[in-house]
Amino acid sequence: MGIEFVGGFESTYLPAHDRDVFETSGHATAWAQDVELLRSAGVRRLRYPVRWHRVEPSPGAYDWRVTDATLGHLRECGMGVIVDLVHHTSYPAWLTDGFADTRFGTAYLRFCEAFAARYPWTREYTLFNEPFSTLFLAGHEAIWPPYGRGMADLVRLFRNVLPAVAEAGRMYADALPDARHVYVDTCERHTGEPGQSHRYATMANDRRFFVVDALLGRDLDPQRPFVRDVLAAGGEDLLDIAPLSIDVLGLDYYAHCQWHFTDAGGVIPSPHPPPLASLIVEYADRYGLLCMLSETNLRGYASDRASWLRYTLEQCELAEEAGVDIDGYCWFPAVDSCDWDSLLFRCDGNVDPVGVWWVDRDGARRGSSMSRAYALAAGGAPAAELPAYRFRKPVSDWLRGYLPQLAHWQWRPPPEGEGCSQTSSDDDRIEFRIADVQH
Numbered sequence: 001m002g003i004e005f006v007g008g009f010e011s012t013y014l015p016a017h018d019r020d021v022f023e024t025s026g027h028a029t030a031w032a033q034d035v036e037l038l039r040s041a042g043v044r045r046l047r048y049p050v051r052w053h054r055v056e057p058s059p060g061a062y063d064w065r066v067t068d069a070t071l072g073h074l075r076e077c078g079m080g081v082i083v084d085l086v087h088h089t090s091y092p093a094w095l096t097d098g099f100a101d102t103r104f105g106t107a108y109l110r111f112c113e114a115f116a117a118r119y120p121w122t123r124e125y126t127l128f129n130e131p132f133s134t135l136f137l138a139g140h141e142a143i144w145p146p147y148g149r150g151m152a153d154l155v156r157l158f159r160n161v162l163p164a165v166a167e168a169g170r171m172y173a174d175a176l177p178d179a180r181h182v183y184v185d186t187c188e189r190h191t192g193e194p195g196q197s198h199r200y201a202t203m204a205n206d207r208r209f210f211v212v213d214a215l216l217g218r219d220l221d222p223q224r225p226f227v228r229d230v231l232a233a234g235g236e237d238l239l240d241i242a243p244l245s246i247d248v249l250g251l252d253y254y255a256h257c258q259w260h261f262t263d264a265g266g267v268i269p270s271p272h273p274p275p276l277a278s279l280i281v282e283y284a285d286r287y288g289l290l291c292m293l294s295e296t297n298l299r300g301y302a303s304d305r306a307s308w309l310r311y312t313l314e315q316c317e318l319a320e321e322a323g324v325d326i327d328g329y330c331w332f333p334a335v336d337s338c339d340w341d342s343l344l345f346r347c348d349g350n351v352d353p354v355g356v357w358w359v360d361r362d363g364a365r366r367g368s369s370m371s372r373a374y375a376l377a378a379g380g381a382p383a384a385e386l387p388a389y390r391f392r393k394p395v396s397d398w399l400r401g402y403l404p405q406l407a408h409w410q411w412r413p414p415p416e417g418e419g420c421s422q423t424s425s426d427d428d429r430i431e432f433r434i435a436d437v438q439h
């Protein structure tokens with residue numbers, strides 16, 4: 001049997017619009033149908049969110065009806081659930097300053113405690129999805145609320161959120177002693193041209209480890225480049241967070257996780273990306289933990305996604321051969337999500353061509369070369385038995401740097417006449433771009 005496949009559905013809340021991706025993608029009403037798609041492909045484990053923003057509509061008042069129905073159904077049909085307690089900006093709207101709100105820590109811990117008391121049968125959980133990348137986009141890059149920019153704002157969010165996450169981890173170790181903590185964050189590596197660009201890449205490579213190092217209580221050398229920046233921004237107390245424990249290290253990997261820096265700025269994807277397997281080995285060696293490929297996908301036609309599935313699964317197999325224990329593989333999401341073309345700044349219902357099953361104009365879920373390849377792999381087929389479709393434009397241009405890693409593949413042409421999402425031409429609604437993002 002091959003690497004276990006893990007399902008997942010995109011659910012992030014857009015506070016500015018009071019909508020979440022469950023609602024815009026139709027999963028909020030089609031959840032049972034969507035879960036059955038996974039089951040039909042042989043998947044028996046999935047990451048699934050508890051929508052805090054809907055569960056706690058006012059402080060201390062919980063509405064568990066939808067959560068009872070969905071988690072109860074998953075339990076009844078034998079699905080192992082990795083509960084996701086906060087997925088990106090999925091906090092209640094009454095936390096008006098988001099991750100900077102002074103009430104966040106108390107509210108988050110109260111919610112975690114209430115969840116554990118109601119669902120003591122939980123066996124796996126993620127306390128906070130992608131804490132580094134979430135807080136970086138919200139506190140450094142001014143893309144998500146509260147739209148902070150720069151190190152001072154980022155450290156302010158770190159100080160408001162990370163101690164609460166650590167305390168929640170210790171709480172769950174007591175409240176759910178038989179459950180596993182699946183910690184999830186981005187899997188990155190950066191390169192740079194000689195000079196200032198290389199120095200920036202060195203800082204970024206240190207930055208990617210900071211949050212998990214801090215949460216694990218590791219010794220944070222003040223001479224590390226990013227640690228030095230944190231201290232300069234007033235984050236001394238972050239070096240002394242009481243640690244939590246991690247059972248599985250979830251690595252979220254996309255082509256845009258590898259940047260190459262030049263004097264002209266950052267280039268993504270990197271023109272010369274290191275193999276994913278080498279990143280997995282690097283993280284596994286650093287932390288000595290079970291690893292999961294907890295997210296990956298590709299914006300493209302269904303056949304492009306099938307080939308990316310083959311690549312990422314092959315890299316997980318290579319990491320296993322190198323001695324890493326791989327706890328699962330998660331293509332995320334199972335059905336197309338919405339509005340990531342603006343990094344969720346806009347809420348237009350734009351369907352993202354990233355799922356295992358694509359969503360047509362009527363919201364129906366459609367099979368494709370991707371869903372067929374996925375079912376093969378979920379059933380235990382190794383990567384070498386999956387189809388290798390030639391990438392279509394614009395994906396073939398984006399992933400040019402990966403092609404040397406695929407030189408051993410026997411390529412075949414993509415299926416003719418296969419559509420996806422709302423696309424009608426080679427560059428329509430495929431390319432990732434942020435348009436009209438102002439605040």
